[in-house]
Each structure stands twice: as structure tokens, then as C-alpha cells.
Amino acid sequence: MFWQILWALIIGVIIGSIAKLLVPGRQDIPLWMTALLGAAGALIGNWLASLLGVDETGGVDWIRHLLQLGAAAALIALTAPMWMRRHHEGGRGSPRI
Numbered sequence: 001m002f003w004q005i006l007w008a009l010i011i012g013v014i015i016g017s018i019a020k021l022l023v024p025g026r027q028d029i030p031l032w033m034t035a036l037l038g039a040a041g042a043l044i045g046n047w048l049a050s051l052l053g054v055d056e057t058g059g060v061d062w063i064r065h066l067l068q069l070g071a072a073a074a075l076i077a078l079t080a081p082m083w084m085r086r087h088h089e090g091g092r093g094s095p096r097i
Contacts, residue, residue: 008039008042009035009039011038011039011042012034012035012036012038012039012040012042013031013038015038015039015041015042015068015069015072016034016035016036016038016039016041016072016076017034017038018072019037019038019041019069019072019073019075019076020034020076022069023073023076023080025080026080027076027080028080028084028088029076029079029080029083029084033079033083037072037075037076037079038072040071040072040075041068041070041072041073041074041075041076042068042071042072044068044071044075045065045066045067045068045069045070045072046064046067046068048067048071049061049063049067052067
């Protein structure tokens with residue numbers, strides 16, 4: 001179980017980092033958030049690939065990998081603006097009125 005979690009986080013960092021490059025603009029989110037969104041994108045992409053019947057092919061599963069990247073990019077595109085708004089408006093620790 002430990003190795004599966006570790007592997008999911010490593011893949012999450014890789015997929016999340018690539019997905020951040022695909023999303024236009026600045027995504028000022030921490031590495032741990034990138035890893036979690038990348039891992040979530042990988043899971044969503046695997047689920048979509050199984051729905052479409054392209055989760056296992058004879059060669060490299062390019063469609064599955066593209067779905068994983070797309071899902072991670074969508075999660076980053078949705079999450080990054082909320083993260084930046086929450087953590088950068090008014091500075092850290094300042095009260096909101």
C-alpha cells in the first residue's frame with residue numbers, strides 16, 4: 001500500500017508538472033498541490049479511458065495518457081485561480097473585510 005501511494009504521488013508530480021505547462025498563464029500553486037491535482041487527474045483520466053474502452057491497448061496507451069494530462073490540466077486551471085485569490089489577495093494573514 002505504501003508503494004502504491006508513493007508511486008501515485010510521483011506520477012502526480014510528473015503529470016501535474018506537465019499539465020501546468022499546458023495551462024496558459026501563471027499557476028502559483030505549491031508542489032504538493034500540483035502532485036495532488038496530477039494524481040487526481042491521472043485517476044480521472046484512467047476512469048475516462050475505461051469508459052471509452054481505451055484503457056489497455058497493445059502498445060503505449062497514448063489516449064489514456066492524454067486523458068490524464070487533460071484532466072490534470074483542467075483541475076489545475078480550475079484550482080490555481082482560487083488558490084491565488086485565497087492566498088495572495090490582501091497578503092497572508094490579513095483580515096478580510
